[in-house]
Amino acid sequence: MSDLLKHFRTKQQAVGSEKVYHTQCPYCSMQCKMELIEQRVVERKRFKVVPKNNPTSEGRLCIKGMNAHQHAVNKERITQPLMKKNGEFVPVSWEDALQFIKERFTAIQHEDGLNALSVYGGGSLTNEEAYLLGKFARVGLKTKYIDYNGRFCMSAAATAANQAFGMDRGLTNKLSEIPYSKCIILAGTNIAECQPTIMPYFQKAKENGAYIIAIDPRETATTKMADLHLKVRPGMDASLINGMLKTVVEEGYVDQAFIETRTNGFDELKTHLEAIDLKEIEALTGVSLTLIQKAAQEYGKAGSGMIFTARGVEQQTDGYMTVRNLLNMLLVTGKIGKIGSGYGAITGQGNGQGGREHGQKADQLPGYRSIENIEHRHYIADIWGIPESELPRKGVSAYEMMEKIHEGEITAMLVLGSNPVVSNPNALFVEEAMKKLKCLVVVDLFLSETGKYADLILPTSSYLENTGTMTNLEGRVTLREAAKPRSNEVKHDWEILCEIARVLGKEKYFSYESSEEIFNELRLASRGGIADYYGITYEKLRNNGVYWPCPSVEEEGKGRIFEESFAHKDGKGVIIPVENYVPKEHANEEYPLNLTTGRVMSHYLTGVQTRRSPTLEARNIEAFVEIHPNTAKKFKVKDKALVKVESIRGSIVVRSKFTESIREDTVFVPFHWGDNQCVNRLTSEELDPTCKMPGFKVCAVTISPLVDLTLN
Structure with a gap:
């Protein structure tokens, strides 16, 4: 054999080495x-x-899914426990790390009480890990203080759906029904950038003649698809819907038969709407009365309709x-429980839906049970x-845990x-809280902004390495x-x-050998609850997933719910009057602009993972502030220049980005x-009184050119 042929064969063998991993994207709820x-x-190595x-x-x-693997193979990943010693992180063994946790947690609870320990979870954990985290807090640590970042994602929609329908499952219909809807309202959602793979469903709906209404203070890739864009003033969405509802009721677009047989509360709503002044709505929202009425008429007259928030x-x-x-709009027009008619909360995080169903939230137990309900507690x-x-009884919401740290009630x-x-909102306050803790343990792939304050960081597995179930935005597990x-030193969440529970003497409650074993316990724990997973097994899931509720192994779950009744005991949906609301904090003389926040397509959440992806990082290497050119002129701000954005709580430095697609009284x-x-160094700590959602989307700010102090 010639030397050239030998060289060719050797190279061919090297190139031929290939491994195929079957997985799913770790990012959004699709x-x-x-x-x-x-x-x-x-x-x-190269990846395809x-x-x-x-x-x-x-x-x-x-674009995020195509490059998700880049963070999983990034060399910055934490691959062994890191303990802070003399202000620096140094590698330690798992034995030493666990011994540290045992000593510190035990001492803190002895000194400060059981509830001095707290647990803060996430909406990207698998169902198994979300379930186990809730059990770990309440059984392993015996603390009432557990909540998670899903509080900032889905709490408003989840609480509203539970109260209106008796059940929250993200979407009440299959995604595949969207093309059959004749009118669609997209309220505060930029799906084109946040969940791009959902867009073809809406494009098909448009091809089928659907009329699409978008509600957003900004023009986005999503609003460009809409037939009508209501460019509402930030924080005035509820008032805008009151204007639409008044038009729907007064012009006779209600479904009287549906209202009488399947709802409660319409008379109270009707009385409330009679007192609404549409001219006042126009002034509050900054949207012309003509456009408000047009939106109401298009939705009211449509044979089917869906609303997404x-x-x-x-x-x-x-x-x-x-x-x-x-949801009042859905109920008074009877547009729910039918093909092409229903509600969808566009979940942000990968498991934002499942993450709140099985016990991470302060007031919930597995199966969407209430921690204050005595029957649920016994079960x-x-x-x-x-x-x-x-x-333990219920604790407090995620941000309120930060307040408990400052008050000295939570110390680890x-x-x-x-x-x-x-x-979190009011992020500087949260930074100070992290500094006050006697002990902070962070489990992560990378050294995050929170991890910098940790006493101990534990390395966890990535989405490619960890088996588990996720529940997507349409309730499909x-x-x-x-x-x-x-790697050998990395463990699953x-x-x-289980390891921490073992060193704390709680091994008998956490002696699992696999994620499937945890899931089988979750099935039992959820059985009979609103989110009933009992009939779901790993074997069934290896096909195309299963919708919940699925109470028996013989069932497959239903994609469309509420066809005949709602989940309340009387089977009826609940309509309530909603007052026109003006946020406590809004533009004023000192801070004359409204700030709103959101996402860009190439990044996810706080960027801990996507900023470790070279491809995604290159698309957006830094934050920015969108500002209307007319507004920028008033504040002497130039395009693409570094500027200071400031609220009563703090300031940030970002680059300006001129755009005529945003309201002149608003920056993004x-x-x-x-x-x-x-940006959350600027946002307000005020919370929704019902669901404890922070008001990220409205705070008062001012903007100014960044002064270079090195110049005379």
């Missing part, structure tokens, strides 16, 4: 399926991503009531093998799957099986919880960056 192909070329057909995204992937209307201090008013206590009296925290220093081997900053680009 949970798109994919294959990741790892190819070894000589000494280098192939979309995989599935019922939700139909084989589509967005997201953070734009939900992240308000009246977010719960705003969503309730939109879960029996599953967990503890007396009901030992099960375990953070798993979240970055509260960046994601999917199985993501481990594809890629993990559920393993870490994305929330994916930390430190001096962290």
Whole structure:
């Protein structure tokens, strides 16, 4: 054999090394399926991503999904426990790390009480890990203080759906029904950038003649698709819907038969609307009366209709009531429980839906049970093998835990799957809270802004390495099986919880060998609850996923719910009057602009993962402030210049971005960056009184050119 042929054969063998990983995207709630192909070329690895057909995204992937693997193979990943010593992080063994936790947690609870320990979770954890985190807090630590970052994502919509319908499952219909809807309201959602793979459903609806109404203070890629854009003043969405409802009722677009047989509360709403002045609505919202009436008429006369909400209307201090008013619109027109008619809360996080169903939230137990309901408490206590009296009562919301730290009631925290220093409102207050803790343990892939304040960081597995179930935005439970081997020193989140429980003497409650074993306990714990997963098994999920509720193994779950009745005991939906609401904090003489926040397509949440993806990072390397050119002129701000944005709570430095697509009284900053680009250093700590959602979408700010102090 010639030397040239030998060289060719050797090179061919090297290039031929290939591994295929079947997985799904870790980012948004679409949970798109994919294959990741790892190819070894000589000494280098390269990756190819192939979309995989599935019922939700139909084989589509967005830019984030195509590059999700980049953070999982990033060399900055934490691969062994890190303990802070003399202000620096140094590697330690798992044995030493666990011994540290045992000593510190035990001492703190002895000194400060059981509730001095707290747990802060995340909406990207698998169902198994979300379930186990709730059990760990209440059984392993015996603390009432547990909440999660989903409080900032879905709490307004979830609470509204539970109160109006008796059940919250994200979407009341299959995504595949969207093309059959004749009128669609997109309220505070920029799906074109946040969930791009959902867009073809709406494009098909348009092709079928659907009329699309978008409600947003900004023009976005989503509003460009709409037939009508209501450019509402930030924080005035509930008032806008009151104007639409008044038009619907007065012009006779109500479904009287549906109202009489399937709802309660319409008479009270009608009386409330009679007192509404449409001219006042026009003044409050900044939207012309003509456009408000046009939107109401188009939705009212349509034979079918759907309403979708997201953070734009939900992240308000009246977010719960705003969503309730939109649900009023569905109920009075009878547009729910039918093909092409229903409600959808566009979940932000990958498992934002499942994450709140099984016990991460302060007031909830698995199966969407209430921690204050005595029957629910007894049922879960029996599953967990503890007396009901030992099960803690409800704690407080995520941001309120930060207040408890400042008050000295919480003195230690375990953070798993979240970055509260960046994601919470009034972020400087949260930074100070982290500094006050006697002990902070963070479980993460990377050193996050929160991790910098930790006493101990524990390395966790990535989405490629960790088996578990996720529940997507339409209530479909999917199985993501481990594809890629993990390094020896990295553990799964559920393993870490079990290890901590072991050293704390609670091993008998946490002796699991696999995620499937945890899921089977979750099935029992959810049985008979609103979110009933009992009939779902890993084997069934290996096909195309299963909708909940699924109370028996023989069932497959229903994609469309509320066809004949709602989940309240009397089977009826609940309509309530919603007052016109003006946020306590709004533009004033000192801070004359309204700030609103949101996402960009290439990043996810606080950017801990996407900012470790070279491809995604290159698309948006820094934060920015969108500002109308006319507004910029008043504040002497130039385009693409560094500027200071300031509220009563703090300031940030970002680059200006001129656009005529935003209201002149409003500026916009994305929330994916930390430190001096962290927009939540500006946002208000005021919370929705019902669901405890912070008002991220409205705060008063001023803007000014950044002065270079080095110049004379």
